[in-house]
Amino acid sequence: xxxxxxxxxxxxxxxxxxxxxxxxxxxxxxxxxxxxxxxxxxxxxxxxxxxxxxxxxxxxxxxxxxxxxxxxxxxxxxxxxxxxxxxxxxxxxxxxxxxxxxxxxxxxxxxxxxxxxxxxxxxxxxxxxxxxxxxxxxxxxxxxxxxxxxxxxxxxxxxxxxxxxxxxxxxxxxxxxxxxxxxxxxxxxxxxxxxxxxxxxxxxxxxxxxxxxxxxxxxxxxxxxxxxxxxxxxxxxxxxxxxxxxxxxxxxxxxxxxxxxxxxxxxxxxxxxxxxxxxxxxxxxxxxxxxxxxxxxxxxxxxxxxxxxxxxxxxxxxxxxxxxxxxxxxxxxxxxxxxxxxxxxxxxxxxxxxxxxxxxxxxxxxxxxxxxxxxxxxxxxxxxxxxxxxxxxxxxxxxxxxxxxxxxxxxxxxxxxxxxxxxxxxxxxxxxxxxxxxxxxxxxxxxxxxxx
Ligand code: TRP
Numbered sequence: 001x002x003x004x005x006x007x008x009x010x011x012x013x014x015x016x017x018x019x020x021x022x023x024x025x026x027x028x029x030x031x032x033x034x035x036x037x038x039x040x041x042x043x044x045x046x047x048x049x050x051x052x053x054x055x056x057x058x059x060x061x062x063x064x065x066x067x068x069x070x071x072x073x074x075x076x077x078x079x080x081x082x083x084x085x086x087x088x089x090x091x092x093x094x095x096x097x098x099x100x101x102x103x104x105x106x107x108x109x110x111x112x113x114x115x116x117x118x119x120x121x122x123x124x125x126x127x128x129x130x131x132x133x134x135x136x137x138x139x140x141x142x143x144x145x146x147x148x149x150x151x152x153x154x155x156x157x158x159x160x161x162x163x164x165x166x167x168x169x170x171x172x173x174x175x176x177x178x179x180x181x182x183x184x185x186x187x188x189x190x191x192x193x194x195x196x197x198x199x200x201x202x203x204x205x206x207x208x209x210x211x212x213x214x215x216x217x218x219x220x221x222x223x224x225x226x227x228x229x230x231x232x233x234x235x236x237x238x239x240x241x242x243x244x245x246x247x248x249x250x251x252x253x254x255x256x257x258x259x260x261x262x263x264x265x266x267x268x269x270x271x272x273x274x275x276x277x278x279x280x281x282x283x284x285x286x287x288x289x290x291x292x293x294x295x296x297x298x299x300x301x302x303x304x305x306x307x308x309x310x311x312x313x314x315x316x317x318x319x320x321x322x323x324x325x326x327x328x329x330x331x332x333x334x335x336x337x338x339x340x341x342x343x344x345x346x347x348x349x350x351x352x353x354x355x356x357x358x359x360x361x362x363x364x365x366x367x368x369x370x371x372x373x374x375x376x377x378x379x380x381x382x383x384x385x386x387x388x389x390x391x392x393x394x395x396x397x398x399x400x401x402x403x404x405x406x407x408x409x410x411x412x413x414x415x416x417x418x419x420x421x422x423x424x425x426x427x428x429x430x431x432x433x434x435x436x437x438x439x440x441x442x443x444x445x446x447x448x449x450x451x452x
Contacts, residue, residue: 071242078236
């Protein structure tokens with residue numbers, strides 16, 4: 001994507017594929033393949049899945065539309081969007097988005113760094129072990145070490161920096177447009193393999209059979225956080241991307257396609273992971289380390305495992321990069337457009353902060369594991385704060401803003417893609433933005449702090 005062409009005008013996406021590929025590129029990443037399985041595993045499986053899907057529909061898609069409306073309608077970053085649409089102080093929500101984007105990129109890069117290490121180990125054949133206990137030990141040894149995880153975090157962020165600074169985001173995105181379908185294909189193959197494992201049925205039952213008694217306030221909050229995280233919602237990421245959509249991009253359709261593909265990838269990841277977890281006698285509640293223990297064991301059981309795992313981890317690095325590029329864009333475009341800082345400097349500042357905080361996150365599995373904030377390690381705190389709190393608050397503000405504050409004709413014109421007709425679902429969208437999303441998010445919050 002070309003952010004600014006030479007005379008300073010903002011460039012636009014020219015094709016439909018460009019729109020979907022970049023939004024899906026942002027949405028699909030570690031959130032689907034690493035975070036979804038571990039959150040589902042730790043939060044009751046089916047109960048979590050049910051709530052997650054529900055939140056995608058009643059909150060995720062409407063808020064995604066709201067962010068698209070704000071971005072395409074104003075052609076600005078999240079601050080500019082709020083400011084152009086209202087004289088009030090709504091733009092302050094943009095600051096929260098910046099904070100969240102930086103905390104997210106910090107812990108995200110640690111996990112992306114782990115993926116880099118596992119890519120190298122795959123290629124060198126080191127991932128071939130006999131038992132699941134060994135996989136567990138190997139990951140623990142690596143992640144609690146003080147050097148490797150930090151170095152990989154920095155390497156990943158440097159890669160992200162180079163792509164952003166050299167303006168080759170377009171190239172990366174084009175490459176990922178070709179390679180992401182390959183990742184999808186690979187996931188389908190792994191899925192079929194997992195379904196043929198001897199205790200696959202138990203895994204599927206765990207994921208798809210909701211035990212309603214397990215729907216606790218914590219499960220609701222985690223499922224909501226996951227829905228926001230996975231759709232890259234709540235901090236203006238999709239607003240920034242939509243500011244490059246062309247006039248005739250169909251926003252509703254783009255939102256449904258993005259959410260659909262993103263959710264599909266998460267479900268595929270779940271179908272790969274849980275049958276294996278049960279078949280290999282592992283615990284679904286392993287937390288953030290879950291997929292690093294399960295996936296290598298799956299690859300090991302496949303003929304030609306080295307090739308599968310190398311290819312998979314390589315594609316996952318790419319998928320992570322298209323996500324971190326989108327996170328970085330939020331604060332970079334903000335610094336460039338609002339603070340009038342040069343893009344180069346802005347990219348540098350963004351990377352430097354992420355490198356410092358990312359290193360702390362990486363170390364929080366090792367030397368810093370007893371340094372806690374509200375009882376959580378730095379890594380867990382960053383993840384919890386951004387996903388479960390800041391993103392839903394950001395999404396709630398966007399929903400209220402587009403539902404109640406922004407000019408109705410403006411919202412309608414954006415949603416109908418500047419045509420006169422009103423899509424049948426438009427009133428439903430407005431209803432979701434005005435009532436369902438804000439009230440739903442507020443209820444989940446109040447519920448989780450024990451007020452209701
Ligand atoms: N959605 C991405 C994933 O699933 C992560 C991501 C990219 C993100 N941009 C974001 C999360 C903005 C929250 C906000 O991996």
